[in-house]
Amino acid sequence: MSSIANKDGPRIRHVVDDGAPYETIGVDKLTPIIGAEITGIDLGKTLTNRQFDEIHRALAENLVIFFRDQHITPQQHLAFGRLFGELHIHPAAPHEEGEPALMKIHADKNSPRANGEGWHSDVSCDEEPPMGSILHIKQCPPHGGDTLFASMYAAYDALSERMKTYLAGLNAVHDGEPVYRGLYANHGIADKPKYPRAEHPVVRTHAVTGKKALYVNRGFTTHLVGIPRDESDAILNYLYDHSENPLFQCRFRWTENAIAFWDNRCAQHRAMWDYWPHTRYGNRVTIKGERPF
Numbered sequence: 001m002s003s004i005a006n007k008d009g010p011r012i013r014h015v016v017d018d019g020a021p022y023e024t025i026g027v028d029k030l031t032p033i034i035g036a037e038i039t040g041i042d043l044g045k046t047l048t049n050r051q052f053d054e055i056h057r058a059l060a061e062n063l064v065i066f067f068r069d070q071h072i073t074p075q076q077h078l079a080f081g082r083l084f085g086e087l088h089i090h091p092a093a094p095h096e097e098g099e100p101a102l103m104k105i106h107a108d109k110n111s112p113r114a115n116g117e118g119w120h121s122d123v124s125c126d127e128e129p130p131m132g133s134i135l136h137i138k139q140c141p142p143h144g145g146d147t148l149f150a151s152m153y154a155a156y157d158a159l160s161e162r163m164k165t166y167l168a169g170l171n172a173v174h175d176g177e178p179v180y181r182g183l184y185a186n187h188g189i190a191d192k193p194k195y196p197r198a199e200h201p202v203v204r205t206h207a208v209t210g211k212k213a214l215y216v217n218r219g220f221t222t223h224l225v226g227i228p229r230d231e232s233d234a235i236l237n238y239l240y241d242h243s244e245n246p247l248f249q250c251r252f253r254w255t256e257n258a259i260a261f262w263d264n265r266c267a268q269h270r271a272m273w274d275y276w277p278h279t280r281y282g283n284r285v286t287i288k289g290e291r292p293f
């Protein structure tokens with residue numbers, strides 16, 4: 001791995017996969033293209049620079065990384081997130097009392113819905129959508145409640161050259177309004193006057209790896225800019241179906257006190273709500289990102 005400081009913050013480095021072995025962590029891939037379980041690390045302890053660099057490299061290489069048996073406090077969870085950048089405050093979702101950056105993820109027998117049930121990239125409606133999200137699940141249902149992740153590098157790479165040419169330079173609108181208005185009423189959360197809306201390139205370049213990723217999702221993307229609506233709907237529906245090919249995916253089976261850390265710039269995810277009437281509960285810490293390019 002080679003690492004050089006860049007503008008994202010003092011501890012964020014450019015990461016290049018040169019196949020060098022990891023020295024401070026174990027990295028056990030779930031699939032060849034997405035997902036890896038990280039072993040040999042306690043996220044409650046202060047990380048050395050080497051451990052931090054290797055976790056960052058594992059994220060860049062695998063898009064989503066998983067840690068099991070992490071008995072960390074909310075403050076340790078927040079501190080781990082801050083190593084990767086400033087924390088993002090969700091525009092709508094409930095958070096733990098006094099900790100706006102500690103989002104609640106909770107579904108039980110009284111829930112009308114669960115968070116993240118459709119394929120999406122977190123808060124892609126923001127002008128500067130989150131770079132990554134770190135979910136710590138503290139209570140699991142006896143079965144189910146998995147999270148699925150999909151590589152948007154793989155989705156982009158598998159497009160035809162004709163489609164890549166068509167998409168080059170196109171922007172799409174991502175709108176929080178139809179998603180968030182009224183969504184958290186059951187948590188007693190009043191709506192904001194307005195929710196974020198932004199235009200982003202349909203194909204974005206990852207700031208760390210330099211790779212191209214498809215950046216439209218069923219959750220937030222409403223239409224392609226400057227394209228007739230019927231054509232835009234047809235193209236977007238094709239891209240969503242294409243992105244959801246199981247070949248691009250991994251699926252994580254949660255255990256209590258496991259953590260998933262995903263990169264929203266190049267991966268989408270979807271939570272399964274197949275465990276009603278059981279309870280699934282945890283917290284998410286989300287890291288700010290840059291404007292997609």
Ligand code: SIN
Nearest residue numbers: 105115116147271284
């Ligand atoms: C989300 O952050 O979108 C929810 C993910 C999950 O609950 O697995």
